[in-house]
Amino acid sequence: MIHVNNLSKKYNGTTVLHIENLEIPKGQSFGLVGNNGAGKTTFFSLLLDLIQPSSGKITSNNIQINTDESWKVFTTSFLDESFLIGYLTPEEYFYFIGELRGWNKADVDAFLTKYEDFFNGEILNNKKYLRDLSKGNAKKAGIIGALIGNPEIIILDEPFANLDPTTQIRLKKIIKSLAEDSNTTVLVSSHDLQHTVEVSDRIVVLEKGNIVKDLVPTTETLKELEEFFSA
């Protein structure tokens, strides 16, 4: 599904990301972990053509990301609050995304009922604009927005951060159920090792822009990761 080839990103001569070769097959639930500055967000931004690679390329479904825009049809993402339109209510935001992805209001409404639990009554019908929501609630809206329109690739940057414990557990369930679908490839980055181990079929550890570990989670994985990061 996604092929990364000799990809690098440099700022003023400093390499912040260098990935020789990485393949993410269709349907995989891909977890990306690493400390601050390891290059997680840089990688996701490159995947979304928000920044230009210094060298190399990424292809998604054989479409080269930075030359052809048609990957947008099957890719959705939520990286940060700049993916939210502050002056809309959550409902208006969902309908807007829905319309862009070919869903009408009824489709979106039906879709949203599946996530009533996740919203916990704090998102819909609350007479608040997205800009006035707390960080955690804004994040909930952004994550669900990224699931609209049956995307084949979903990219979520730090989805667990700022969420309350109950919501974290519910989000894990949502990501796991997406991972079960063999048509949906989910890419998640996190600082939380345990969450990542739980939701991913594969974990890649980035350090200073390089891939230092590429694991399939087993019962020993969490321990291995903890040892790595405490070293």
Add this chain to the structure above:
Amino acid sequence: MILGALYFMSMFLLLGFGSYHILEKAGQNPFDTINSFALYYLLVDLVIRFFFQKMPTLSIRPFLNQNVKKNNIVRFVLNKTMLSFFNFIHWFFFIPFTITLVMKGYTGTAWIWCISMLLFVYINNFLAILIDKKDAVFYTIVGIFAIFGVLQYYSIFDISLYSNPFFASFYKYSFWALIPIAILALLYYLNFKFFKSNLYLDAGLSIEQNLATTENLTFLDQFGKLGTFLKNDIRLLKRNKRAKTTLLMSVMFLFYGLLFFTNSIEAYNAPVWKIFAGIFVSGGFLFNFGQFVPSWDSSYYPLMMTQNITYKDYLSSKWWLMVIATTVSTLLASLYLFFGIETYLAILTGAIFNIGVNSHLVLLGGAYIKTPIDLTSNKNAFGDKKAFNVKTLLISLPKLLLPMLVYAIGHYTLGWQFGYLLVALLGILGFAFKNKVFQIIESIYKKEKYITLEAYKQKG
């Protein structure tokens, strides 16, 4: 911002030095006239402050948990407001005016008058803080003065008869200056008490939240993708302070034509100015809004860049918005029919040129402006130095010069009707190039995508 400040400073300076001579030439006693209107002057100042002066409440937050006494925080904040440009600007009027007074033979106590007037400016400063966010109080004050204005206009009750001796007293009896000093001290004390008792995150320092209602605007669904974007643009205009200011300025542009069509300014009597006015009257929104496309969407540009959106749909919606607004402005401007059909024809011609040519030019210019817009504040609403570069200037010039030139050619060869016809034809011709222009803008957007994304990340 600096450009705007320099502009206002020089305007006030010019007025400060010029008023005396202008009023004298008009057969008025300058000092009496200024004093008669001082009350209105101060009121207008208060209105402007109410809308534009940023209150210092937010800047307090970081101090709260530091080892600083509350009294000091409040004093610091109140004193800081005194340094605001909104106060400083009035120095540029009153000081040169007083210099002129003294040169014209007024005694040195004119300076007491000057200081008193400036004290009133500072009284306004503290008044503005007290009535901030209290719409009811503010509109009551404005309402009362509006009534005074009407009464004065119909010569029923002339408040300027009281205003003049009151303000003139500061010149005649120096000790009167104690009055503004006392008011200022009282207001400072009230502000101090008010601030100190509200120095909590859930009281005076809370951030105002509007009750939101979901608006589906389903009537726009019939326009497909275009409707999707139009819906958002309408919400953008309705729900953001900065966008609302733009709407307000567009309405003010409607009245700009009065300067030209009433023949009140001699320099504007040349025929080409009529078309200039026509462009401005019908194109207020087009200019004010259009020049900042795509900056309006800067705070969520990454979303727009990763969604399944074509630039053409996006641009079309902005273009239609400008066309609709220009049409509405032109209809509202039918009031100018009062000045005769020729005047309205100028506006109509201006509208055609705006839709056909200027709508393309503003979008083209906007593609090069990479200033993020903070929708929730009015900061930089009057211009920003980054928004002012050679490219945008070059694209801006033809917006006004071209129709004036073309009109002049027609006017001085075959007559004014022909002038209007030529400008209108040029507008229709421009319309034919819409697709081509959109292609060019698209390619600029694509070329500048990464730079724009990076620029929008920097917050104001």
